[in-house]
Amino acid sequence: MTERRACPPAPGPLEEYAARFDDLLVSLAQRRGLREYLTALLAPRDRNKTLTCLAGAEPVTGSKDAAVQRLQFFLDLAALFMWAPDTRILSHPLRVAKNELTAVTGVMQGTFTRPMPVGKGGFIQPTGKKYAINMATVGIWxxxxxxxxxxxxxxxxxxxxxxxxx
Known part of the structure; x- marks a missing residue:
């Protein structure tokens, strides 16, 4: 097993709070995403805290900036990890890259062990059932x-x- 990579710390007292979640976050990107989100959320801003604002980008025109997309990706996956905190991808059997494009396949696995939010204060109770599904991701670098x-x-x-x- 490879050694867990260190994550750049969040500023000041945020690091102590963010570190409490490190055992739930499998990858360095997830741990970094939490720290970036907390820092942006709690930092003073001159405008509403939309995703573009939290990422320090211009409204509308900055919505495709890498920092905004990274934050959106973190928030999308955070919802999954809320009700299946052991979600992981242990292997990537196919990896293809050409120029600025990458394509990777994998098997996403986890267990539905915590209530799943469904909006308006509702939840679906956990079934305790495991899942293992094929997934693929295409990236533009x-x-x-x-x-x-x-x-x-x-x-x-x-x-x-x-x-x-x-």
């Missing part, structure tokens, strides 16, 4: 070596069937 866009594909019908909701 920039010259700085960071991903500008990512498209994640998975079989939702199989996914919901496996966790007892299909």
């Amino acid at each position: 920039n010259r700085r070596g960071t991903m500008d866009e990512e498209f994640l594909f998975r079989d939702n019908q199989t996914f919901y069937s496996q966790i007892g909701l299909g």
